Amino acid sequence: MHIRDPKLIADLAALSVALSPGASLADLTYLGIGGSSDLLRIAKHESIPPLLAMLEGNHIPYRFLGGGSNLLVDDGELPWVILQLAKPDPEVVLDRAFAHVDAAADLGRTVTYCAKHDLGGMEGLIGVPGTVGGALRMNAGAYGMQIGSYVREVKLYRAAERKIEILKGHQISFEYRHTSFAPDDMMLAVTLELPSKPYKEILQGIRICNEKRRSSQPLGQKSAGCIFKNPPGASAGRMIDELGLKGLSIGDAKVSDRHANFFVNAGHATANDMLSLIADVRSRVEKAFGVQLENEVVVWNA
Ligand SMILES: Cc1cc2nc3c(=O)[nH]c(=O)nc-3n(C[C@H](O)[C@H](O)[C@H](O)COP(=O)(O)OP(=O)(O)OC[C@H]3O[C@@H](n4cnc5c(N)ncnc54)[C@H](O)[C@@H]3O)c2cc1C
Numbered sequence: 001m002h003i004r005d006p007k008l009i010a011d012l013a014a015l016s017v018a019l020s021p022g023a024s025l026a027d028l029t030y031l032g033i034g035g036s037s038d039l040l041r042i043a044k045h046e047s048i049p050p051l052l053a054m055l056e057g058n059h060i061p062y063r064f065l066g067g068g069s070n071l072l073v074d075d076g077e078l079p080w081v082i083l084q085l086a087k088p089d090p091e092v093v094l095d096r097a098f099a100h101v102d103a104a105a106d107l108g109r110t111v112t113y114c115a116k117h118d119l120g121g122m123e124g125l126i127g128v129p130g131t132v133g134g135a136l137r138m139n140a141g142a143y144g145m146q147i148g149s150y151v152r153e154v155k156l157y158r159a160a161e162r163k164i165e166i167l168k169g170h171q172i173s174f175e176y177r178h179t180s181f182a183p184d185d186m187m188l189a190v191t192l193e194l195p196s197k198p199y200k201e202i203l204q205g206i207r208i209c210n211e212k213r214r215s216s217q218p219l220g221q222k223s224a225g226c227i228f229k230n231p232p233g234a235s236a237g238r239m240i241d242e243l244g245l246k247g248l249s250i251g252d253a254k255v256s257d258r259h260a261n262f263f264v265n266a267g268h269a270t271a272n273d274m275l276s277l278i279a280d281v282r283s284r285v286e287k288a289f290g291v292q293l294e295n296e297v298v299v300w301n302a
Pocket residue numbers: 030063064065066067068069070071103104127128129130131132133134135136137138139140141142185186187188217219223224225226298
């Protein structure tokens with residue numbers, strides 16, 4: 001989708017929205033798959049209500065991109081413009097046990113910054129790529145912790161009401177890779193309350209989590225992390241592994257040899273290659289175990 005109307009382009013600039021024409025989603029996602037579209041980078045949260053009113057008024061569909069680490073995007077010319085928050089400076093402001101974090105902040109840098117100020121709890125999230133907003137959206141977690149446990153307040157744009165609102169932590173439910181946010185809510189900032197711990201102790205926890213990731217995940221390869229959610233009481237990776245599917249490939253889309261729930265782009269995989277592999281593995285698991293695996297990866301089909 002391209003914005004060519006000079007008036008719209010001037011209106012975007014007036015809202016401090018930077019337009020990058022024809023951005024490649026393959027370059028913007030960790031899987032390295034995806035076609036192209038105009039990318040709109042938003043410098044000010046306050047620009048979002050007028051920006052969306054403008055896009056809707058001109059029948060321009062949009063999708064919201066965080067860090068691109070949990071996304072499988074279709075190939076070719078994409079039928080929506082891509083919105084993304086610009087990186088703020090600073091990303092995090094600390095006030096005693098509270099960390100006020102912009103949604104565009106890098107998650108790993110946020111964990112490390114808080115750790116250096118003796119605020120822990122998020123050690124398991126080290127190594128989870130992407131933004132804090134993306135982590136909030138689906139309650140990212142690992143090694144027994146999840147970001148939702150620390151959320152005290154979220155600033156978000158509520159598309160249904162067309163305005164920016166603040167939600168208290170108790171108004172939001174955070175479950176395993178699921179939240180009560182509406183699908184079109186946009187997370188803009190969050191306040192986390194973190195347990196106070198000496199930096200050395202947090203660092204020890206971070207090292208342990210890093211080591212676990214290094215020993216079990218294909219970190220040097222293009223992936224979106226786990227493709228499927230774990231069904232209640234079971235492990236998607238273990239089921240796929242038990243069926244001997246590590247290494248199974250369609251085109252350049254491949255089930256990782258290291259972690260059966262990570263599917264990698266081993267070269268020039270297309271969205272169709274990856275979707276076919278996902279469908280194939282899902283149907284084999286269903287046949288063998290009677291369990292229908294649910295995607296953890298978010299698919300943007302054109
Ligand atoms: C190597 C690797 C390891 C991983 N390990 C883990 C893990 O251990 N645990 C885990 O939970 N995940 C893991 N992931 C998946 C991924 O990193 C997380 O889900 C991450 O939180 C996604 O954030 P993002 O900013 O990259 O979101 P994106 O991939 O950009 O977007 C994902 C979805 O969130 C939406 N979104 C993004 N930002 C916002 C926002 N501000 N407001 C509203 N919606 C938004 C997008 O529209 C999209 O629907 C891993 C991924 C990789 C590549």
